[in-house]
Amino acid sequence: MSDTRDAALKEIATLNDSAAQPQSQNGAERFHYPSQEVVEHANVTAYMKAKGFNAFDELYAWSIQNPQEFWSDQAKELEWFEPWEEVLDESTAPFYKWFVGAKTNIVHNAIDRHARTWRRNKLALIWEGEDGSHRTYSYHTLDREVSKIASVLKSMGVQKGDIVTIYLPRIPELMLCMLACAKIGAAHSVVYGGFSVEALADRMDDAKSKLLITADGGFMRNKVIELKKIADEAMARTPTIQSCIVVKRTGHDVNMESGRDLWLHDLMALPIASPNCPTEPMDAEDMLFILYTSGTTGRPKGVVHTHGGYMVGAYTTLKFVFDIKEEDRWWCAADPGWITGHSYIVYSPLLAGATSFMYEGAPNYPYPDRWWQLVSRHAISILYTAPTAIRGLMRFGEAWPNRHDLSNLRLLGSVGEPINPEAWRWYHHVIGKDRCPIMDTWWQTETGHFMITPTPVTPLKPGSATRPFFGIEVDVVHEDGSSCDANEDGLLVIKRPWPGMMRTILNDPERYVSTYWDKEPVNMYTVGDSARKDEDGYIWVIGRLDDVIKVSGYRLGTAEVESALVSHQSVAEAAAIGLPHDIKGSAIHAFVILREGFEGSPKLEEELRAHVGHELGPIARPDAINFVSTLPKTRSGKIMRRVLKAQALGQDVGDISTLES
Ligand code: WT7
Numbered sequence: 001m002s003d004t005r006d007a008a009l010k011e012i013a014t015l016n017d018s019a020a021q022p023q024s025q026n027g028a029e030r031f032h033y034p035s036q037e038v039v040e041h042a043n044v045t046a047y048m049k050a051k052g053f054n055a056f057d058e059l060y061a062w063s064i065q066n067p068q069e070f071w072s073d074q075a076k077e078l079e080w081f082e083p084w085e086e087v088l089d090e091s092t093a094p095f096y097k098w099f100v101g102a103k104t105n106i107v108h109n110a111i112d113r114h115a116r117t118w119r120r121n122k123l124a125l126i127w128e129g130e131d132g133s134h135r136t137y138s139y140h141t142l143d144r145e146v147s148k149i150a151s152v153l154k155s156m157g158v159q160k161g162d163i164v165t166i167y168l169p170r171i172p173e174l175m176l177c178m179l180a181c182a183k184i185g186a187a188h189s190v191v192y193g194g195f196s197v198e199a200l201a202d203r204m205d206d207a208k209s210k211l212l213i214t215a216d217g218g219f220m221r222n223k224v225i226e227l228k229k230i231a232d233e234a235m236a237r238t239p240t241i242q243s244c245i246v247v248k249r250t251g252h253d254v255n256m257e258s259g260r261d262l263w264l265h266d267l268m269a270l271p272i273a274s275p276n277c278p279t280e281p282m283d284a285e286d287m288l289f290i291l292y293t294s295g296t297t298g299r300p301k302g303v304v305h306t307h308g309g310y311m312v313g314a315y316t317t318l319k320f321v322f323d324i325k326e327e328d329r330w331w332c333a334a335d336p337g338w339i340t341g342h343s344y345i346v347y348s349p350l351l352a353g354a355t356s357f358m359y360e361g362a363p364n365y366p367y368p369d370r371w372w373q374l375v376s377r378h379a380i381s382i383l384y385t386a387p388t389a390i391r392g393l394m395r396f397g398e399a400w401p402n403r404h405d406l407s408n409l410r411l412l413g414s415v416g417e418p419i420n421p422e423a424w425r426w427y428h429h430v431i432g433k434d435r436c437p438i439m440d441t442w443w444q445t446e447t448g449h450f451m452i453t454p455t456p457v458t459p460l461k462p463g464s465a466t467r468p469f470f471g472i473e474v475d476v477v478h479e480d481g482s483s484c485d486a487n488e489d490g491l492l493v494i495k496r497p498w499p500g501m502m503r504t505i506l507n508d509p510e511r512y513v514s515t516y517w518d519k520e521p522v523n524m525y526t527v528g529d530s531a532r533k534d535e536d537g538y539i540w541v542i543g544r545l546d547d548v549i550k551v552s553g554y555r556l557g558t559a560e561v562e563s564a565l566v567s568h569q570s571v572a573e574a575a576a577i578g579l580p581h582d583i584k585g586s587a588i589h590a591f592v593i594l595r596e597g598f599e600g601s602p603k604l605e606e607e608l609r610a611h612v613g614h615e616l617g618p619i620a621r622p623d624a625i626n627f628v629s630t631l632p633k634t635r636s637g638k639i640m641r642r643v644l645k646a647q648a649l650g651q652d653v654g655d656i657s658t659l660e661s
Contacts, residue, residue, distance in 0.1 A: 031459040031460065031461060032428075032437070032459065032460040032461070032462070033459050034457055034458070034459070034460075035435075038410075038437060038456050038457070039456070042323050042455065042456045042457050043320055043324070044059075044320045044323070044455045044456065044457055045457060047059070047320070056457055056458070059470070060468075060470060063470035063471045064470075064471060064472075064473050064496075067088075067496065067498075068087040068088055070470055070471045071087060071088075071098075071312060071316075071471055071499050072084075072087050074312055074315065074316040075087075075099060075308075075312045075499075077315070078109045078311065078312065078315060078351070079108060079109055079113050080099075080102050080103060080104045081103040081105075081108075081281045082101065082102055082103035082281075083101075083102055084099040084100055084102035084308075085101035085102075086099075086100040086101065087099060087100075088100075088497060090497070093497075094497075094512070094513060094516070094517040094525075095503065095504060095509070095512075096503075097284075097285050098284065098308055098309035098312070098499045099284035099285075099308040099309060099312070099499075100284070100285070101284075102283075102308055103281045103282065103283060103284070104282060104284060104307055104311070105182065105183065105185075105279045105280055105281060105282045105307060106182055106282075106307050106310070106311045106351070107146070107182045107183040107279050108279045109311060109351050110179065110347060110350035110351050111124075111139060111142055111143050111146060111179065111350060112143065112279055114139040114350075114353050115140055115142075119353050120138060120139050120140035120143075121138055121139075121140065122138060122139055122353065122355065123136055123137070123355045124137050124138060124139045124141075124142045124350060124355065124356065125137040125142065125172060125175065125355075125356055125358060126329075126355065126356070126378055127171070127172050127357075127358045127359075127360070128357075128358075128359050128360065128374060128378070129171075129219070129360045129361070130219045130220070130221075130222065130359075130360045130361025131219065131222075135172055137172065139353075142176075142179075142350075143275075144275040145176050146176055146179045146180050146183060146277075147180075147183070147274065147275045147276055147277040148273040148274065149180035149264075149268070149273075150180040150181075150183040150184045151272055151273055151274040151275075152180075152245075152267045152268065152272055153180055153181065153184060153186065153211070154277065155272040156243060156245075157210075158181075158184065158211060159185075159186065160184065160185030160186065160280060161185065161186070161187070161286075161287070162186045162187070162209075162210065163186070163187045163189050163207040163208065164177075164186050164187070164189070164209060164211045164212075164213065165189045165190075165191060165200075165207060165209040165211070165212045165213070165241075166178060166181075166188055166190045166191070166212075166213045166214075167190075167191045167193065167195075167200055167212060167214045167215075167227060167230075167231055168190075168193060168213065168215050168218075168227070168247060168337075169193045169215055169217070169218025169219070169220075169225065169227065169249060169360065170193065170218070170335055170336065170358065170359070170360045170361075171215070171218070171247070171249055171360060172358070173213075173215070173247045173264070174190070174336045174337070175336060175345070175346050175358070177213050178289070178336070178342075179350075181289075182288055182289070182307070183277065183279050183280065184277070184280050185280035185282055185286065187287045187288060187289050187290055188289045189203060189207045189209065189289065189290045189291070189292070189302070190289070190291065190336065190337045190342070191203050191204075191292070192337030192554075192617070193218055193225065193227060193335070193337055194337075194554075194617045194618055195616065195617040195619075196230055196613065196614055196615060196616055196617040196618075197233045197234050197237070197614060197615055198237075198564060198567070198615040199560070199615070199616050199617055200230065200231065200234040201233075201234040201235075201237040201238050202299055203292050203300065203302075204234065204235075204238050204240055204241060205240060206292075206299065206302055206506065206507065207290060207302060208240050209240055210242045210243070211241070211242070211244070211245070212231060212235065212241050212244045213244075213245045213246075213247070213264075214228055214231040214245075214246055214247070215227050215228065215246060215248070215249045215250075216228050216247070216248055216250050216251065216252060216254045217249060217250035217252060217254070218249060218360075219249070219250065219360060219361060220361060220362055221362050221365050222365070222366075224250050224252060228246060228254040228255070229254070229255075231244065232257075235260075242260070243260055243261075243262065244257075244261045244262070245261075245262055245263075245264050245267065246261055246262065246263050246264060247264045247265075248264070248265055282307045283307070283308075284306065284307060284309065285306050285307075285308060285309075285503070286306060287304055287305070287306060287307075287503075288307045288310055288311075290302040290303060290304050290305070290506050291338075291339055291342060291445055293339075293444075293445040293446070293555055294548055294555050294556050294557030294559075294560060295515060295548065295557055296515075296546040296548070296557070296559070297547075297559050298559055299560075300560065301505045301515070302505055302506030302507065302508075303445050303446055303505065303506075304503045304504050304505070304506055305448055305500065305502060305503070308499075309448075309498075309499030309500055309501070310343075310347075310448050310449075310500045311347070311351065312499045312500070313448055313449040313498060313499040313500025314343045314344070314347050314348040314351060314448065314449045314500060315347075315348055315351040315352060316449075316470075317449040317450040317453070317469060318344060318351070318352055318354075319352055320455050320469075320470070321413075321441065321450055321453050321454070321455055321456075321469070322382050322411055322413060322439060323411060323455070323456050324352045324354050324382075326353070327381075328354060328355065328381045328382055329355050329356075329357055329378060329408070330354050330356050330357065330381070330382045330384075331356070331357040331358075331359075331374075331375070331378070331380045331383050332344040332345045332349075332356070332384040332385075332413075333363075333371070333385040333386075333389065334385070334386070334415075338445075339443075339444070339445040339448070340384075340415055340416070343448060343449055343500075345358060359371075359374055363389055363392065363393060364392070364393065364396070367400070368393060368396035369403060369404060372400060372401040372403070372404040372406060372431075373404055375408070375409065376404040376405045376406060376408075379408045380408060380409065381408050381409060381411070382409070382410065382411045382412070382413070383409060383411075383412055383413065383431070384412070384413030384414075384439075384441075385413070385414065385415075386414065386415055386416040386417070386553035387414055387416065387417055387418070387419040387423050387553070387585065388416070388417070388552040388553050388583060388584055388585055390414070390419070390423045390427050391420075391423050391582065391583045392583050394423060394426045394430075398430050401431055402430075406431060406433065407433075409431065409432060409433075409435075409436050410436055411436055411437060411439060411456060412427060412428070412431065412432050412436045412437070412439070413438065413439040413440075413441060414427070414438060414439070414440045415440075415441045415443070415553070416553030416554075417543075417550050417553055417585045418463060418540070418541050418543070419438075419440055419462070419463060420463065421462040421463050424438060424440075424462035424463060425462060428462075437454070437458075437460060438454075438462075439453055439454050439455075439456075440453070440454065440460075440463075440464065440465045440466070441465060442465035442539070442541055444527065445555070446501070446502040447494075447498070447501060447502075448499075448500025448501060448502065449498075449500040450469055451468060451469060451474065451494065451498070452465040452467065452468050452469070452472070452474060452539050452541075453466065453469055454466040461534075461536075461538055464534075464538045464540050465539055465541060466538050466539070467537055467538060467539065468539075471498060472494065472498055473494070473495040473496050474492065474493065474494050474539065475492075475493055475495055475524075475533075476488070476489075476490040476492055476493075476531050476532055476533045476539070477490050477491050477493055477524070478490055478491075479491070481493075481522070481524065484532065484533065486533060486534055486535045487533075487534055488532060489530055489531075489532050489542065490530065490531065490532065491526060491527075491529075491530060491531075492527040492530065492539070492541065493524035493526055493527060494524065494527065495524055495525075497525075501525070528544055528545055528546050529541050529542070529543065529544060529545065530542045530543060530544075530545050547559065547641060549576070549577070549586050549588055550578070550585055550586055551578070551584050551585070551586055551587065551588060551619055551620070552584045552585065552619065553585065554619050556588070556619070556620055558575070558577065558641060560616055560620065561574075561588055561590065561612060561616065561620055561622065562575060562576050564611065564612045564615040564616045564620065565590060565592060565608060565611070565612060567611075567615060568611045570594050570595055570607075571595065571608070572593045572594060572595045573592070573593040573631060574590055574592045574593070575590065575591045575631050575641060575644055576588055576589070576590045576622065577589055577590075577591075577641045577644050577645045577648065579623075579645065579648055579649065581623070587622075587623040588620065588621070588622040588623060589622060589624045589625075589626070589648060590608075590612075590622040590624070590625045590626070591626050591631060591644055592608065592625055592626065592627055592628065593629065593630070593631065594627060600627030604627075605624075605625045605627075608625050609621050609622055631644070632644060642654070
């Protein structure tokens with residue numbers, strides 16, 4: 001293991017030229033300081049004063065000496081049916097428990113408690129379709145709609161503890177269905193609408209879902225994505241699904257299997273769809289959702305999150321980092337099908353009683369100013385997106401955003417991969433008019449919420465996620481767990497538990513331990529990223545150490561791409577790597593050994609790319625496929641992807657003494 005990791009560290013140091021580089025040899029003048037006005041009005045400043053501190057650093061120092069007090073302060077702003085006996089139980093580490101003994105339901109805090117105050121009239125969600133249509137939901141309407149779906153689910157036999165798979169495009173029903181599951185104590189497993197047959201089938205199978213919620217289709221660049229057709233194929237590959245609820249979005253003809261498939265609008269018209277469905281009291285540690293994510297090997301991992309700790313973490317981080325105020329209009333431009341959307345489109349904005357905006361389609365459709373038009377039309381005050389989207393829009397030039405009134409913006413955010421300084425500056429200057437601080441938030445599916453991030457009062461350095469959030473302690477360490485020197489590359493680790501941390505991997509607790517806690521350095525959560533810490537304590541994340549490729553900020557495992565490739569009749573063996581790409585960050589390149597009787601050709605290359613797209617999803621489609629006769633392997637038979645990568649980049653292949661000869 002340590003060999004591989006060592007090699008990976010070296011590889012990343014030499015190959016990852018897209019990573020941001022620390023640039024602050026001589027410190028201070030590189031900082032972007034927040035304005036006095038931002039500092040004065042920030043939520044975090046109010047909390048600092050309430051706790052009697054004069055400086056942010058004092059507050060942070062206190063929070064890591066007293067993390068339980070910090071988190072329980074936050075938890076007390078939310079409602080609990082029963083209080084906790086203990087904030088944190090470490091006795092079963094690394095299976096930590098938070099808010100032990102407490103009872104709550106995240107939906108009670110996200111909807112119910114607002115719907116009984118004046119906020120019932122406040123907009124919870126503003127949605128715009130790619131075709132320009134709009135829908136809005138007040139907290140009152142949201143409550144009714146979620147209740148109706150929840151009642152329908154209950155009457156269809158969904159019970160507390162069941163896992164419902166949701167495979168929907170970016171439409172309000174995605175959010176409504178997630179909340180409806182949580183309300184009745186069922187866990188949701190959302191599969192991103194950009195995934196395809198095999199990915200969906202694997203996830204339904206692993207979760208043993210009996211119910212799937214999907215749509216006839218979704219719109220993207222005015223084309224219909226055939227979600228129901230994909231779902232039909234996936235359902236045919238797994239025996240678990242008994243019923244399938246279908247949301248009508250596109251209105252085109254789809255196959256509806258009688259006895260299995262039901263239209264949501266038909267169900268919602270029945271008396272069973274009661275607008276008064278009780279919210280199920282849940283144990284703080286009960287499962288809220290699972291979300292599959294890619295790792296080094298094999299099938300995706302079902303990351304488990306809970307009602308209690310996750311709720312507190314998501315709520316607290318949005319409040320302090322994006323400084324949510326009653327009058328804000330918040331736009332997290334991710335897809336709800338990824339953790340960013342779960343935490344910062346669905347749950348935390350509602351927990352904060354905020355108004356959230358959601359957009360269905362592509363950023364540059366029909367023109368490259370679509371996003372800027374949306375910011376202006378909906379008076380967005382906080383925009384949170386990924387570097388890949390910024391780079392993608394940047395290439396169309398300044399004229400497009402400059403046509404629109406972006407003056408409501410006050411804060412910007414970035415997530416998913418390191419943001420290159422060029423994109424940072426464009427975002428800051430052209431979009432934020434040098435006025436809006438950029439919150440570069442580092443976190444993962446597994447962490448549930450922001451971990452390393454500025455707040456509006458933090459001096460910024462373009463390309464660094466700055467420093468850990470309150471109550472979070474991180475370090476950059478050597479293989480043996482000792483801290484690295486300033487600006488020395490090492491492993492990013494988290495040194496203590498936090499409330500929104502994953503609790504386990506569904507059906508595979510051993511894999512949870514071995515992936516995150518068992519490796520050297522022990523007793524620290526290993527993140528899987530390499531990073532360095534500069535002389536100011538700022539963290540610079542460099543990239544993944546494992547076989548995870550970040551394509552447009554989306555996380556894909558080489559193993560998944562390879563297994564999709566070898567499921568094609570022509571392929572004997574395959575290896576996938578990520579190579580730097582101007583807009584996507586990384587692009588997938590595959591190396592394929594064909595079976596006897598097949599010959600490489602541009603036609604077969606296209607067929608294989610389409611095959612991966614069909615099995616796994618369009619985001620996983622390799623940019624290029626190279627037909628080869630051998631693959632570099634270690635003597636134990638492991639493919640040496642770093643050698644392929646070095647060769648592809650025309651670089652020194654490094655130490656290949658363990659290569660099979
Ligand atoms: C991996 C987690 C959690 C949001 C979406 C991604 C990379 C994430 C940053 C950032 C540098 C980042 C890391 C991490 N990453 N945010 N601000 N700067 N790298 O979640 O799909 O679970 O991926 O994304 O490599 O480990 P995810």
